[in-house]
Each structure stands twice: as C-alpha cells, then as structure tokens.
Amino acid sequence: MKKRLLVSCLFAGCFLLAVGHAVRGAESGSWLTDFEEATKVATEKSLPILVNFTGSDWCGWCKRLDAEVFSQKAFQDYAKENLVLFVADFPMRKKLSDATKAQNGQLNRKYGVKGYPTILLLDSQGKELARTGYKPGGAEAYVAHLKSLRGVTE
Numbered sequence: 001m002k003k004r005l006l007v008s009c010l011f012a013g014c015f016l017l018a019v020g021h022a023v024r025g026a027e028s029g030s031w032l033t034d035f036e037e038a039t040k041v042a043t044e045k046s047l048p049i050l051v052n053f054t055g056s057d058w059c060g061w062c063k064r065l066d067a068e069v070f071s072q073k074a075f076q077d078y079a080k081e082n083l084v085l086f087v088a089d090f091p092m093r094k095k096l097s098d099a100t101k102a103q104n105g106q107l108n109r110k111y112g113v114k115g116y117p118t119i120l121l122l123d124s125q126g127k128e129l130a131r132t133g134y135k136p137g138g139a140e141a142y143v144a145h146l147k148s149l150r151g152v153t154e
Contacts, residue, residue, distance in 0.1 A: 029076055029079040029080030029081075029083070029085060030085065031052070031085045031086065031087040032084070032085060032086050032087070033086070033087060033089075033100060034103075035086060035088075035103055035107060038084050038085075038086040039124055039125070039126060041084045042084040042122075042123075042124035043124040045084065046124070047082060047083055047084050047124075048082075048083060048084070048121050048122060048123060048124075048129060048150065049083070049084045049085075049086050049120075049121070049122040049123075049124070049126075050079065050083045050084070050085050050086070050119065050120070050121055050146070051086045051087075051088060051107070051111075051119065051120040051121075051122060052065075052070070052085070052086070052087045052088070052117060052119055053088045053090070053107075053108065053111075053113045053116055053117060053118040053119070053120070054066075054087060054088070054089055054090070054116055054117050055089070055090045055091060055092070055116045056087075056089050056091050056094065057091040057092055057093050057094050058091065058092045058093075059116045059117065061116070061117055061133070061134045062116050062117040062134075064134060065117050065119075065133075065134045068136075068138055068139065068142075069138065069139045069142040072138065072139035073139070074138075074139035074140050074143055075139040075142060075143055078143045078146070082150075083146075088103075088104040088107050088108065089104065090104060090108070090116065111128065115133075117133050117134055118131065118133055119131070119132045119133055121146070121149055121150065129149070129150070130149035130150070132145065132146075132149060
C-alpha cells in the first residue's frame with residue numbers, strides 16, 4: 001500500500017511539474033506546439049512567430065540546427081524577448097496526437113514546405129514575412145540572420 005501511494009505521489013508530482021513547465025513555456029520562449037496558442041501569444045505580445053518545420057528524430061540538418069542554434073543561450077535569450085516559438089514536427093518514431101498531426105500537416109500544405117528544416121517568420125495573423133533554414137555559424141550568427149530577416153538594425 002505504501003509503495004502504491006509513493007508511486008502515485010511521484011506520478012502526481014511529475015504531472016504538476018510538466019503542467020507548470022508548459023504554462024511557463026509560453027512566457028519563457030520555449031517551443032509551443034499549438035498554432036492557435038502561438039498566434040494568440042504573438043498577438044498579445046506584438047511579436048512574430050518563428051515556425052520550425054522539422055523532422056526532429058530523423059532529419060540530420062534539423063538536429064544540427066537544434067544543437068548549434070536553438071539549444072544555445074544566445075538564441076534562447078534573443079527568442080525570449082523577440083519571438084514566439086512554434087514547432088511543427090514530423091517525426092518518424094516519436095508519437096504525436098492525431099490533432100497535432102492534422103494541424104502540422106495543414107500548416108505544411110498551407111505554407112508549401114518542401115523540405116526540413118524550414119524556418120518561417122510569420123506575423124501574428126499567420127502571414128509569411130520570411131523563409132529560411134539551416135545556416136552555419138552558430139547561435140550568434142543565426143540571431144543576426146533573423147534580425148536581418150526582420151529588418152532589425154543595431
């Protein structure tokens with residue numbers, strides 16, 4: 001009985017941590033997976049949406065972009081203040097909900113994505129502002145690239 005109670009408490013604690021992380025994600029610059037939520041946050045904050053069309057578990061260039069740019073502090077600091085991050089994932093092994101698969105497929109068709117990674121900058125209404133992909137040079141260079149796409153000069 002004590003063992004079952006302990007397992008239940010651990011499960012509940014993990015669930016609460018996950019929920020808290022998801023709620024903070026929209027505020028802290030982490031990747032959203034609900035496009036409607038991303039457009040809502042973008043509208044509220046008057047920020048563009050960076051959409052990452054990726055094959056997270058099979059696409060080599062996608063993994064490289066994540067490792068060299070998206071997981072780096074320089075990008076995360078920039079994104080936290082300047083972008084709403086949304087990921088449309090097309091994994092081979094990772095399971096997605098049917099609703100997420102349908103949403104991502106519809107977005108893929110709407111924006112005419114032909115390969116991965118495809119990175120779009122959208123306004124809060126979903127209008128495409130710019131299109132790019134993997135660029136060598138690391139996070140700082142990618143941030144500079146995004147700023148130039150946004151027309152931001154320093």
